Amino acid sequence: MSTLYVPTPTAAWSVSDGAAEADAGRRLPEQTVACVTDAGFPRHFVPAAWGGNEGAFTDLLHRTAELAEGCASAAWCAALWAAHGRFAAYLPPEGQRDIWGTSADVRISAAVVPPSGTARRTGDTWLLQGEWSCVSGVQHADWLLLAAPEPEGEPGTGPLVLAVPADRVTVLDTWHSTGMRGTGSHSVLVPPLEVPLHRTFPMLDLMCGTPAPGRARCHAVPAQLGGALTFAAPALGAARHALRAWTTRAAKGPGVPGGSAREVLARSAAEIEAAGLLLDLAARRADAEHGPLAVAENRRDIAFATDLLVSAVERLFRAGGDQARDASSELQRCWRDVHTAATHGALRLDAAAAAYAEAVLGR
Structure with a gap:
């Protein structure tokens, strides 16, 4: 279970303390957000020039999975x-300064796939x-x-990614999911808003991991090389939590578990460990x-x-x-969270298999 915490007036707060509240309220408690921020997640890939860590994918995987053992929704957002x-490291230096000029601990949310809305050039800005x-x-x-589709009248530009202050958008209450409820993955509505050119970059840079002077290695990585880890890591931690909850209950039951229960334990533990090894690889x-x-x-x-x-x-x-079906069951919450995470398009095995076959077979 995650040990990340920040002091509160009454006690130390761990993310597991707020897991049920996040699930019921469909948003993370403020203490959990502070915990995640203080633990350094928002600054993990931030350029060192702005006080960031320029971190590694391996470290993020393990820290996220650990966090998810306490609260999968918190780990997803983290x-x-x-x-x-x-992503924001692809912005021009002036755009990076707008975001990180005063702190590297800036929380950035995003919607880049698929591109939506419209962007239209108006002089020195995008509308x-x-x-x-x-x-x-x-x-x-x-x-x-x-992310917005290629602007009309700007052939060859391709889709754009634009940075917008969060207080300039309207959040629509649309996230009523079966699992990962605490992520608050709502829709946002943006009225006509002028975005300076220095707060935009071509989406192609992100997808290809385009290198450039001053970009660390972690910023020159194709999006599909490490992107899916972001969504699988919370599922790994939630599965470990489910295994722990099931094992604790089985250990407290009367007598020694029967053969079928022993097989459930062995198979599930092996699958979760195998998944962890694959994700680490x-x-x-x-x-x-x-x-x-x-x-x-x-x-x-x-x-896989x-x-x-x-x-x-x-x-x-x-x-x-x-007991697994009870609304207060941790196993039930983990079950919902893992199934919900697995619906993300980046984790679909059919698409991944097609891409792998094309890379290996050339067709």
Whole structure:
């Protein structure tokens, strides 16, 4: 269980303290947000020039999974705030200064896939407007990164990513999910808003991991090489939490668990551990390699690991008895969180398998 905490007037606060509240209230408690921020997640990939860590994918994977053992929703937002700091590093220096000029601990939410809304050139600015969905952690964000399709009349520009102060958008109450409820992944509505040119960058830079002077290695990584780890890591921690909850209850039951229960324990534990090893391999690959085959291998391994986590948690839930179905059950919450995380498009095995086959077979 995560030990990350910040002092409160009455006691030390750990993210697990706020997990049930986040699930019921569909947003993270302020103490949890402070905990995640103080633990350094938003600054994980921030350029060193602004006081950031320019961190590694492997470290983020393990820290996120640990956090998710306390609260999967908190880990989801933490990983995304970290990842979006990497995205923002593609902004021109003046745009980076706007975001990190006073602190590296800026929480950035984003909606970049698929691009939405419209952006129209008006002199030295882009006029942005529209609606973007699934903006995780937006209620606690300082800035947003929003992707818009290629502007009309600007052929060859491609989709753009634009940085917008969070207080300039309207948050729509749209996140009524089965799991990961505390992420508050609502939609945002942007009225016509002028965005300076220095707060934009081509989405192609993000997708390709375009290198440039002053960019650290972690900023020159193709989006699909490490991106899916952001969504799989919270599922790994939630699955470990589910295993711990199931095992604790089984150990307190009468007598020695029967053969079927022993098999549930062994198979689920092995699947979760195997998934963790695959994700660790993918994170290390993201920290060391760049090529198309590495991207395809990571997409394959991360998607397959997610399938293992779903299988393990599903088995634990089915063998959890009446208590597993109770609204207050930690196992039930983990089951919902893992299944919800696994629906993310970046974790789909069919798409990952197609990309891997094309990389290996050339078709």
